[in-house]
Amino acid sequence: MNDDIQRKKATVLSGGIDLTQPDTVDLTADPEEEYLEWYRQLQASSTQAPLLPSDVWQLVLSFLKPTDLGRFSSVSRSFYCLTRSPNLIYRDIVLDTRRMRPFESRSATVFRGHEAQSLIWFARSGRDSIRSIRCYEHTSSEEPCTFITRESLDSVLRHCTNLTSLVFPDLPIPQWLSEFSGLNELEITHFRGVDVSEVIAPLKIVGDKRTSLPFEEMKEKNPIRSMTLMGSSLRYVDISDVMCYADTLRSFAYHNRGYDLVPLFKECKQLEEITVNGYYSDWFENLPKMEHLRVLRVSSIKIYEKDFLHLKGCHNLEELEMSFTSGDLTLETVVDCATSWKKMRTFEYFIFGQRKTKIEVYMNLMAQLMVNLPSITRFGYNDGDLTDQVLSVWSSVNPNLIMLDVLYNFMTVDCLPLLSAFTTLSYLRIGLDAEMLTDLHKYCPNLVKLKIGGGSPPDLQKLIDTLPRLRVLELDDLSEKLDALETLNPGIDIVYASASLFDDESDGDYSE
Amino acid sequence: MASESISVTTSDDQTIQLSRKHAQMSQTINSMLEDSVGADQEAIPLPNVSSEVLKKVIDWCTHHENDPAPVEKVKKLNKKREYKAKNSTISDEWDKNFVNAELRVIVDILLAANYLDVKGLFELMCKHIANELKGKTPDQIRERFGIQDDLTEEDKAAMRKAWGATKNDS
Numbered sequence: 001m002n003d004d005i006q007r008k009k010a011t012v013l014s015g016g017i018d019l020t021q022p023d024t025v026d027l028t029a030d031p032e033e034e035y036l037e038w039y040r041q042l043q044a045s046s047t048q049a050p051l052l053p054s055d056v057w058q059l060v061l062s063f064l065k066p067t068d069l070g071r072f073s074s075v076s077r078s079f080y081c082l083t084r085s086p087n088l089i090y091r092d093i094v095l096d097t098r099r100m101r102p103f104e105s106r107s108a109t110v111f112r113g114h115e116a117q118s119l120i121w122f123a124r125s126g127r128d129s130i131r132s133i134r135c136y137e138h139t140s141s142e143e144p145c146t147f148i149t150r151e152s153l154d155s156v157l158r159h160c161t162n163l164t165s166l167v168f169p170d171l172p173i174p175q176w177l178s179e180f181s182g183l184n185e186l187e188i189t190h191f192r193g194v195d196v197s198e199v200i201a202p203l204k205i206v207g208d209k210r211t212s213l214p215f216e217e218m219k220e221k222n223p224i225r226s227m228t229l230m231g232s233s234l235r236y237v238d239i240s241d242v243m244c245y246a247d248t249l250r251s252f253a254y255h256n257r258g259y260d261l262v263p264l265f266k267e268c269k270q271l272e273e274i275t276v277n278g279y280y281s282d283w284f285e286n287l288p289k290m291e292h293l294r295v296l297r298v299s300s301i302k303i304y305e306k307d308f309l310h311l312k313g314c315h316n317l318e319e320l321e322m323s324f325t326s327g328d329l330t331l332e333t334v335v336d337c338a339t340s341w342k343k344m345r346t347f348e349y350f351i352f353g354q355r356k357t358k359i360e361v362y363m364n365l366m367a368q369l370m371v372n373l374p375s376i377t378r379f380g381y382n383d384g385d386l387t388d389q390v391l392s393v394w395s396s397v398n399p400n401l402i403m404l405d406v407l408y409n410f411m412t413v414d415c416l417p418l419l420s421a422f423t424t425l426s427y428l429r430i431g432l433d434a435e436m437l438t439d440l441h442k443y444c445p446n447l448v449k450l451k452i453g454g455g456s457p458p459d460l461q462k463l464i465d466t467l468p469r470l471r472v473l474e475l476d477d478l479s480e481k482l483d484a485l486e487t488l489n490p491g492i493d494i495v496y497a498s499a500s501l502f503d504d505e506s507d508g509d510y511s512e
Numbered sequence: 513m514a515s516e517s518i519s520v521t522t523s524d525d526q527t528i529q530l531s532r533k534h535a536q537m538s539q540t541i542n543s544m545l546e547d548s549v550g551a552d553q554e555a556i557p558l559p560n561v562s563s564e565v566l567k568k569v570i571d572w573c574t575h576h577e578n579d580p581a582p583v584e585k586v587k588k589l590n591k592k593r594e595y596k597a598k599n600s601t602i603s604d605e606w607d608k609n610f611v612n613a614e615l616r617v618i619v620d621i622l623l624a625a626n627y628l629d630v631k632g633l634f635e636l637m638c639k640h641i642a643n644e645l646k647g648k649t650p651d652q653i654r655e656r657f658g659i660q661d662d663l664t665e666e667d668k669a670a671m672r673k674a675w676g677a678t679k680n681d682s
Contacts, residue, residue: 063600063642074650
């Protein structure tokens with residue numbers, strides 16, 4: 001997307017205020033006192049909110065989600081004051097610069113990067129109440145994150161003294177991070193064009209005469225339970241330093257290549273969640289028996305049969321998400337291993353390789369796979385065309401699927417009606433032609449989230465109109481023409497998405 | 513033995529008979545009844561509720577008279593200490609028709625439910641007002657609720673400084 005379109009979109013979404021222009025809002029200033037003075041005056045001069053007493057309004061507002069509250073606060077002075085209630089302040093803020101517009105999820109409010117001011121606003125309101133701030137970067141490395149300045153985030157974080165979770169991509173982590181005594185989640189990424197020593201300050205830096213923070217001392221203050229390492233700056237991190245958190249670390253994510261993680265995994269015996277992206281072979285078989293492992297997400301890794309058989313021993317696996325190139329792994333092995341995962345809730349298996357099994361055998365195995373995974377509610381699969389036979393078996397074995405991801409499969413018209421057997425299906429990723437999409441509402445009327453592959457079909461508005469519960473529509477398309485959809489459908493988040501590392505925990509649970 | 517019906521006097525000086533069951537759905541009237549045990553059964557004054565609105569409240573109580581008693585929920589943050597908007601879905605078809613009324617009537621019923629402390633009705637009306645607010649721009653909210661925009665340019669500038677979304681929504 002070129003700069004003009006990006007700016008135009010940002011300006012449209014921020015209501016005519018071009019937040020990418022530095023002279024629009026001075027992020028470097030700390031307007032705290034100025035703001036407080038203005039707010040005191042506003043409170044003093046504000047009259048009683050119309051129609052209802054303030055306490056009744058507060059109860060009404062407790063039914064509103066963040067973006068509606070934001071609009072409400074702009075109605076009048078008294079309404080602005082109403083939204084300052086401690087009961088309406090958010091504890092968890094997500095700043096996701098990869099999204100093209102704000103959207104809400106079960107657990108968080110997500111803002112575009114253009115709205116760094118939003119973060120400041122909420123942080124100023126929440127102060128001690130805010131426990132979590134997560135910032136995600138844009139997926140495209142060609143579009144550096146320019147919206148958030150070090151100063152603006154410093155300004156925010158200074159007020160959030162009770163943070164327990166902090167996720168920073170592309171941004172320098174402030175030196176005073178170690179002052180957060182309760183921090184138990186820390187995600188570290190890289191920062192383009194800035195001295196890397198600032199970025200990974202909380203980790204000891206080796207080999208380049210760079211400054212370091214006292215890792216052991218930080219450990220006393222910050223019993224980190226979750227850590228994500230990503231980006232090229234990792235070459236300055238000594239993985240052995242992470243091991244001092246072996247007793248507390250429960251979740252570890254790694255988005256890079258080159259490190260031998262096996263020693264870390266052997267040390268961190270309590271790990272419950274592992275995420276690994278990037279090519280690193282021959283590590284599964286060297287893993288210790290990870291009895292506590294509940295979640296495993298891997299991608300871009302060549303996986304062999306011996307690796308999978310090793311995973312078979314992880315009886316507590318609840319979530320397995322794999323996107324990989326095949327070594328010698330066969331679907332027979334996958335089906336066999338699935339019998340061991342009695343607690344499995346999420347199974348997403350995307351293989352990018354050549355299938356060697358005959359199609360009839362393969363179809364039977366796909367059906368059997370679901371039989372062996374009776375407890376799952378979220379299922380993703382990409383290797384094999386969907387037939388009515390397979391879908392029939394799936395729906396008869398597990399009609400309670402909440403999420404079905406068949407984006408990369410070909411589905412015939414005959415298969416579409418079989419989706420109606422999944423009565424609780426609320427999240428569907430699917431690649432359908434325009435004609436089939438027109439009929440989708442007949443078979444999946446309760447969809448809350450829909451991702452469509454294969455470009456933009458001709459009548460998305462009609463699709464939205466026929467799915468009354470739809471709240472999120474994801475498109476593999478960055479077409480500027482789709483701006484109109486956002487304007488016409490203020491209650492629906494139109495997400496122009498491609499592959500994303502974003503872990504949307506709210507998938508399949510969009511109940512209000 | 514307590515009488516099966518209760519007399520109440522509304523703000524427009526009408527005397528209306530309530531069944532005891534319906535009266536007890538209002539914590540306010542219930543408290544008054546408990547306070548007046550053994551006293552002469554005079555009509556209970558309800559100076560903040562008109563007869564028209566009270567009849568609406570009685571209609572709602574009649575429809576919901578067999579509902580289980582509402583459980584007082586202690587609002588707790590979940591383990592992540594997140595704020596979560598309450599569910600505003602109105603699932604009962606009768607209730608959906610009930611709230612299909614003019615805003616003036618809705619507000620009057622809401623205020624009456626608040627005064628009478630009829631929890632289920634109060635929550636229903638709050639949900640309805642919240643649903644009316646959802647997805648609307650500030651201009652639309654002002655128009656729907658007849659609210660004057662008293663935000664000065666200075667206010668808007670200050671809000672923009674704190675949060676850059678004001679113009680978007682107005």
